[in-house]
Amino acid sequence: MAANCIFCKIIKGEIPSMKVFESDKTFAFLDINPLSYGHALVIPKHHGAKLTDIPDDSLTELLPVAAKIARASGAENYNILQNNGRIAHQVVDHVHIHMIPKPNEQEGLGISWPQQQGNKENLQKLQEELKAKM
Ligand code: AMP
Ligand code: ZN
Secondary structure, eight states: OOTTOHHHHHHHTSSOOOEEEEOSSEEEEEOSSOSSTTOEEEEESSOOSSGGGSOGGGTTTHHHHHHHHHHHHTOSSEEEEOOOSGGGTOOSSSOOEEEEEOOSSSSSOOOOOOOOOOOHHHHHHHHHHHHHHO
16 A cells, blocks of 8 residues: 555545445446546556556456456447556556446547557567567
């Protein structure tokens, strides 16, 4: 827990939230300023700003709980989003997974997808570099 973290305060009940799920390691609640009806957040109780700061055993429930909420919401189309770092659109520095229903073009997540032409040689070099560090 981090003293000044708004999501740690939500977990402790010091700040109210619209909770939809809680277990030993996981907490889920409605986003206060939703992109669409049903927008919810799933967070580990372990405090950490980025995905890479969280131990594996606190990550395992996050996607299953996001899937449960997606099912419960009845959303046919939805995005699962997890932002890390300011330039990557992270505002709250406690890891959170967004479950965002996409009911139509206007509501829900809007995405820019600036694809670049793939270069086979560069991709193969990258593949080897990453594989060696996994
Ligand atoms: P991100 O840009 O990925 O850091 O998203 C942070 C999200 O947290 C935003 O969608 C906010 O609307 C949401 N949020 C911030 N404060 C609260 C709160 N007190 N209760 C519920 N959601 C919140
Ligand atoms: Zn926190």
